[in-house]
Amino acid sequence: MGTSKAQRLAQVLRDGGVNVSFEQSAIADAARGSALRTMATELVLNALDDVEARRDTQLLWPSVLVDGGINAVGAAVRVHRLDRPRWACMRCGFKQAASSAIAVQSAATGLSEATLAADHGRGLTDGDIAAARPELRPWLKEQQQLGRTVCATIAEAQARRVGMNLAAGFRPSAPFVAAMSATLVMTEALKSLYFKQAQTTQHFQLESMFIGPKSGAALRTSVDTRCECSVYRSQIEKVAADRGKLAQSAR
Ligand SMILES: [Zn+2]
Structure with missing residues (x-):
């Protein structure tokens, strides 16, 4: 349509009264760029189609990261929260592809x-x-x-x-399955932000939109103690705490 997806989505959100900027680049490059480095990233919502990109977003170490996706089974959501140290992060939850x-x-x-x-x-x-x-x-x-x-x-x-x-007639993606994944992402994001003590799901896989939640399964992947999320836990927590103080002083 002559406009990049990032630019177009930013405009839609701006029209809704939200202050939005956009970056059009690979996640790893954006994370190294000045725009993201000056942000105190508390929340990340992933809508990606690539394992490496998912693993890269985890390196922002937000307090809450919600990842949506569609796969061969249906729609899925995965959550990582810094206050749930036993949950696998996106780096130990999504294994690096054996081949490129x-x-x-x-x-x-x-x-x-x-x-x-x-x-x-x-x-x-x-x-x-x-x-x-x-x-x-x-x-x-x-x-x-x-x-x-x-x-x-x-x-x-x-x-x-x-x-x-x-x-x-095969089409690789069904829009209503992707929309269901987006719904799961927003549900988990709202729970993690506003109902922190509520029961939350680390990983939910929905199989059939027609059968509904009964066809879903709540899954749990435990943290890999060799992963950065475990090895550098104290530094990650310190960065998150400083981020919290920064946000307080800005209010
Ligand atoms: Zn990890």
């Missing part, structure tokens, strides 16, 4: 890692196909003739792997 996203995409499409590291929005070139794994070149040629971009080729290859065909 590019390696997984290369295995599925046959495209070289150099092609996959470049702009995914462009169409496939003859050079991309020549550099690809030989057994997948005929299939890639077909994708090129269909006018598919690198991004669309990856989606098609991943859909083929799970026995689905995009042309037959």
Whole structure:
């Protein structure tokens, strides 16, 4: 629509009377940037599609972090709170992928890692196909003739792997499932902020929107004592306490 998603969402919130700025970058870069470093980050709401990005947001060590997502099962929410030291954080809860996203995409499409590291929005070139794994070149040629971009080729290859065909109507995301995940995120965020003593769920997985909460499961992942959240616990708590004092003095 000619505007970045970050910019557009910021404008929607501003129209609602909230003072909002926006950053358009990878989480790790934003966290190192001056805008975020000057903030006393108390609350983080994640709506991400990548494990590494989720792990990176944890390094802001907010008092409350609520992470929403959709997965092969349905909609899910995970919470990390500094006042619940036995709960896994996003770093010990989401394990690092054994192989990079590019390696997984290369295995599925046959495209070289150099092609996959470049702009995914462009169409496939003859050079991309020549550099690809030989057994997948005929299939890639077909994708090129269909006018598919690198991004669309990856989606098609991943859909083929799970026995689905995009042309037959498969769509990778159902908006109402994502909306349910957002609802779970806001529910847990409000509980963590305003009803701190109420029973809270660390990880809730909902399977069917049609059956409702009965198809859900409350899960618990214990902290990994080798994780930064455990090893640097006292420093993290000190930073959070200083943040609290800063907020008090600003009032
Ligand atoms: Zn951890």
